[in-house]
Amino acid sequence: MATQNTISRKSDMSGQEYQWGFVTDIETDLAPRGLSEDIVRLISSKKGEPEWMLEWRLKAYRHWVKLNDAESEPEWANVKYPKIDYQDIYYYAAPKSVTEAPKSLDDVDPEMLATFEKLGIPLQERAKLAGIAVDAVFDSVSVATTFEKQLGELGIIFCSFSEAVKNHPDLVKKYLGSVVPYTDNFFASLNAAVFSDGSFAYIPPGVRCPIELMTYFRINTADTGQFERTLIIADEGAYVSYLEGCTAPFRKTHQLHAAVVELVALDDSEIKYSTIQNWFPGTPEGEGGVFNFVTKRGRADKNAKISWTQVETGSAITWKYPSVILKGDNSVGEFFSVALTNNYQQADTGTKMIHIGKNTKSTIVAKGISAGHGNNTYRGQVQIMPGAENAVNHTQCDSLLIGDKCGAHTVPYIEVRNPTARLEHEASTSKVSDEQLFYLRARGLSEEEAHHMIITGWSREVFQELPFEFALEANQLLKVSLEGAVG
Amino acid sequence: MTLAAPPTSVEKYAAAFESLSDSGTPDWLIATRLQAWANFSELGIPTARRGNELWKYTNLRPLADAGFEYGQIGPVSLDQIKSAGPWDDAWDTVVVVDGNFSAQLSSLNGTPGLTAGSLGEAIAAGTDNLESQFASLAGRENYAFTALNTAFAADGAYIGIAADTRLTTPVHVVFVTSDPTSSRATYPRLLISASSNSSLTIVESYINLSESSQLTVPVTEVFSDHDSQIRHYRIQIENEKSFHIGTARVNQKAGSSFTSTSFATGALIGRNDVHTQLDEPGAECTLHGLYMTSGQQQQDQEISTTHARPNCTSHQFYKGILSGKSHAVFSGKVVVERDAQKSVANQKDLNLMLSRGARIDAKPSLEIFADDVKCAHGATAGHVDRDTLFYLRSRGVDEETAKAILIRGFADEMLDEFEPAALREFVERTTDDRIATLLAESDTLGTV
């Protein structure tokens, strides 16, 4: 039922894509580069925010300044990048002037178009991705409206974060920062101060959201930081499946993306959050690409379940640990991940499962694929607090290396404070063997097809957690992302 | 960066360092010691834990706050040593008291091909390779405790075995802290040099004869030349008020094999930090250990192996049993470098928790840069459940015995590794004694 309403990017080329996408408004004016209280006030006022929202942003900003002065940008991840100059970024962004941007698809790098073609991204969307100044007529908005009625009848709220601040302030006030406080970490503080927009969803008690909610993010402008913020609340007994897709235009300079996602799963509810992250990974030579520093966390109350599934193929650097605080008794947390690094990409990703309630259960399946000069790190933490009687965790981390210039790292942290817990952690490292390749090739598959089949087979445990259409896209993305790495 | 705080507690060790005598010490060793002291002075005792992976789970504040005197007290009687640790009259035994070799307490049988005795004397005698070996694996790097040991390095034990010599009888090195009423720091140092195609069984044990808090900072350097085989055992049974921060660094050449089994029940904070460098093709290492903790004890296993060259194999396997409010840390690391194709590496840590308040932190990590490797790791924590206990009791075994059987059963796999009979007898006896303590402090075993 749910998947039938998801639109296939592959099959539907009519431009009716990303119905559930929400896209940041494109402003025509441009604030100066750099970050200050004035910029924070400007962002808030441009968005017509109430005083409480501005106050929250300012508190976050002041906290971030302290962190920045103390140079507490996190350094523990296994990623290397040049120092980010936070005063050289546009925090309130508009596209570059029309004269600078390509005027039509004819002006766009054909290689980029070829990639979009492979991904099955529709024409109109391709134009936007290419950074062309398109009239801000977002079909997604109008299409969303058609479903808005259906969702509205069920009491489901699905809108932009800005709209939620205006129309549902009580919900926002109650839950904003309740899972990821603005003091959480350097990037979360930065996001809280300057977040541009994002998505908001609320599913009322006992309601099962009949369609999959989807947001499609992209970064438009050069030298712009993207700071979206998502808040999803499943009220008691509710269910929602939420999809998130990301792309960014090809640019030879780095772009900073520091998003925050908060999930609140109240008693007996379930949130399934799926991500396909395909931010621009940089050129094969390692130029440009998105720095993806994202804080994602969910809180699961009694009998609630939060499931994160991610396919990470993009970004020059990925720093991301979708986590679950298993606060309520019998709550369940899941993390399924495939992270791919090719060329000069670096990923340090994993999860935190914090078991607080009794009989809590978590499952982690993390698969890392390293190719080219890519470096892929699984970093995960499983914490069993003293009160978490009979907590259970199973963790499985598998790494696949393609070629001899890449690296795979597994860094699990297992912290047990209750003797009744049962934990298992397993990890393996392997390569695509010559025997496997020859076997498939002897049946007629090309070397590249054979590699692709072996790699997607190896990733299957994670892909099968994705909604069907997303799984197809993930499959396709792996293929495109690995091009040049094999064969 | 924020302004760095002055290095912690350096001043507490400064007077002792200044009191060191240089007489008879070769110039190169004086220079090495000075450099090590300079390193330690900059580093201090590592009390900062945030962002400090090596001490993330270990609070060294009690160590940093405590003061320790330095220098030999003695005398120690042979009977005291024999009753405190493993002993076999047939073994070649080197006794080191408070860091200094004791000819009187040692019993050396003049075994052909074996050089065993004082490290200080071996240095003074200009023993082959010693100048280039000493502190080449541990003591020059940026690490406070090897620096501290090296700064105070004067004596210790030296074990050399000639090429093609294959010894079947174990060599025992006992590091004893003598019996003062005061708290003392000792810096035991052991250097093992196994020449090509040699074979050696060595037992390294740490005992203290004191009831007061001691600081023991041992450093062991092992040079395993090509095709040599070393069977190493490490026994740490110091008193439960003491600090034991041990470091072993092993360098292995082609075709060599190094197997080490550790048995740690002592110290308030005990650390067994072992790194094996598989430096040439075909080397193999196996690092095993059993740790048991009760009361407020903490045992750290900081175990790492670097596969630098192809076709090497490594195994890391540790087991822990925890009771009371004790704490165990297993930090295992396997690095497979770019060139180290056809590496095989396994890593495993299993823990049995017997009480509320006990705590385990495990970090079994892999860093792989070569694609043609087989690497796997695992870690588990668990407890003895009601059903298992019931099963035994239903067969007529009383509850206390059943619990002891279950714990012993968990330990046996490691105890089996201790091959020399006298050693085996010792670890079994010590384990059974410990099980009684563990059980006394257990509040969950078989209850859930």
Place this chain on the structure above:
Amino acid sequence: MLEIKNLRVSVLDIDDSEILKGIDLTVKTGEVHAIMGPNGSGKSTLANVLMGRTEYVITEGDILYDGESIIDLLPEKRAHLGMFLAFQYPAEIPGVRPWQFLKAALDAKADSRGEEKMSIRDFSKLFDEKVEAVGINPQLVKRSLNEGFSGGEKKRNEMLQLEVLQPELAILDETDSGLDVDALRIVAHGVNSMRSPERSFIIVTHYQRLLNYIKPDVVHILVEGKIVKTGGPELALDVEKDGYKQYTSVGASA
């Protein structure tokens, strides 16, 4: 159909590793050839070299398929031509469903020949039919390719692929090893039912056993990298009776 001319093969990058020392062999369309030999004679190497395994290097000679040299062709191109190797030790490939894999193989072949791909419906029907025919557990083929399969199940899976892909030249590399009598009958039945004037088989085997069920047209004895004797089916019975010793350098000189 297949002509092997003075084929000499060594292991890549290893000196003095010649395994095949001048093989000459011609298989005509519609014929079934058996290649028999003791362990280490090079018969599995020959099967793998025919399919284009890259761990071996051809130092001399040629392999012609329908008159064209194929020694520079990639394994997949040989498959597209209609060659098939039933592996002695099929690789295990986690997560890849046998169903999905076979469809991809069929599609690749159709693509290369400019033929239309089989519809999923037709394929599904064919697949189910063949699964039943080779007696493979239907649950098994829903899982991972060869992963967790017993030795016998792997061989049945090879036969399943043979029947679905319908090659023109099938090479069976010790398909009979490790099979019980029932499985052996299924393999034989598969081969016999596929025997046709348009299709050739090369059956590589150590034992004569399989040849009780599949009657070869020609039998070759391969010893120490050379074909030492060629004859009719009766040759297999000689081997059964007297072993390979009579053909080895040591045995012959004794």
